Amino acid sequence: MSRTVRIGLLGCGTVGGGLVTLLAEQHGQILERHGVDLELSRVLVRNPDKKRKGVEPALITTRSADILASGCDIVVELIGGVDDAVRLVGAALDADRSVVTANKALLAAHGVAVFAKAKARGLHVGFEASVCGGVPVIRALRVGLAGDSVESLSGILNGTCNYILTLMEEGQSFENARARAQELGFAEAEPSLDVDGHDALQKLTILSELAFGGIPVSEVSLAGIRDVTPADIRRARSRGQVIRHVAAANADDGTLRLSLRPELLAASHPLAAVRYENNGLVIRARAAGELTFLGRGAGALPTASAVLADIIDIAQAA
Ligand code: HSE
Numbered sequence: 347m348s349r350t351v352r353i354g355l356l357g358c359g360t361v362g363g364g365l366v367t368l369l370a371e372q373h374g375q376i377l378e379r380h381g382v383d384l385e386l387s388r389v390l391v392r393n394p395d396k397k398r399k400g401v402e403p404a405l406i407t408t409r410s411a412d413i414l415a416s417g418c419d420i421v422v423e424l425i426g427g428v429d430d431a432v433r434l435v436g437a438a439l440d441a442d443r444s445v446v447t448a449n450k451a452l453l454a455a456h457g458v459a460v461f462a463k464a465k466a467r468g469l470h471v472g473f474e475a476s477v478c479g480g481v482p483v484i485r486a487l488r489v490g491l492a493g494d495s496v497e498s499l500s501g502i503l504n505g506t507c508n509y510i511l512t513l514m515e516e517g518q519s520f521e522n523a524r525a526r527a528q529e530l531g532f533a534e535a536e537p538s539l540d541v542d543g544h545d546a547l548q549k550l551t552i553l554s555e556l557a558f559g560g561i562p563v564s565e566v567s568l569a570g571i572r573d574v575t576p577a578d579i580r581r582a583r584s585r586g587q588v589i590r591h592v593a594a595a596n597a598d599d600g601t602l603r604l605s606l607r608p609e610l611l612a613a614s615h616p617l618a619a620v621r622y623e624n625n626g627l628v629i630r631a632r633a634a635g636e637l638t639f640l641g642r643g644a645g646a647l648p649t650a651s652a653v654l655a656d657i658i659d660i661a662q663a664a
Pocket of ligand 1: 478644645
């Protein structure tokens with residue numbers, strides 16, 4: 347027995363476009379394996395004149411009210427930014443629709459209120475795509491380590507920073523590498539969010555809430571990668587090291603310290619091998635020990651893969 351589940355899509359940019367592609371490619375397999383017939387009910391965009399591959403023109407709208415009016419079962423928020431996103435996600439929950447979002451800025455700023463509203467109404471908020479793209483680190487913390495105690499997190503959480511540092515290792519300038527990351531759809535619309543470390547801080551905030559829930563943050567130390575020079579990278583290499591932007595959270599003495607900065611890593615460090623737009627996360631848990639996750643942290647299809655997994659989860663739970 348299969349069930350049709352209709353998706354109201356907010357935003358059809360890099361990740362939204364990836365989701366449309368993946369939905370078309372995976373539709374048959376999802377129906378067969380999971381018993382859900384996923385279809386798009388309406389797609390909210392800013393520019394209705396832009397051609398959207400794989401989206402029937404009749405589904406496109408510029409009016410947010412059309413999404414809920416389309417009778418969708420799940421709202422997928424991929425517009426990014428905070429103000430419109432928090433309003434539209436709030437409206438979806440008020441209208442009894444579960445939500446899937448990739449929006450780390452939204453969750454870092456308003457996650458507590460969004461999750462409380464969803465819980466009060468018996469709804470779901472899927473957010474696997476908000477951290478580490480296609481690498482299922484949210485599930486690892488929420489489900490895989492549900493019975494354990496996390497002691498520390500340490501990771502490369504921003505694909506753009508890692509892409510830039512990797513291309514600089516190959517002799518390219520910071521500016522060229524950043525422009526390429528923008529062309530490839532890894533960078534935020536405002537790339538200073540990536541290179542100054544804010545995007546990684548948002549992701550570390552989400553992970554920390556899951557891992558250490560409620561422990562107060564006593565210190566945040568934030569630096570981006572703007573000051574890393576080609577000479578720094580050459581010096582590191584001559585010593586057998588690499589420079590990576592590392593986000594770390596440590597819970598000691600009942601408080602949580604967050605640190606995000608470029609660090610020198612020995613070649614043998616598990617995060618030293620993370621290159622280009624890939625991300626990595628090392629979780630140290632009291633019983634399970636050290637767990638390492640590596641994979642594509644940015645880009646249309648890896649991120650869409652995580653969004654689609656959440657859609658299937660919610661569709662099956664309904
Ligand atoms: N700009 C982000 C990054 C996209 O580079 O990691 C994925 O969250």
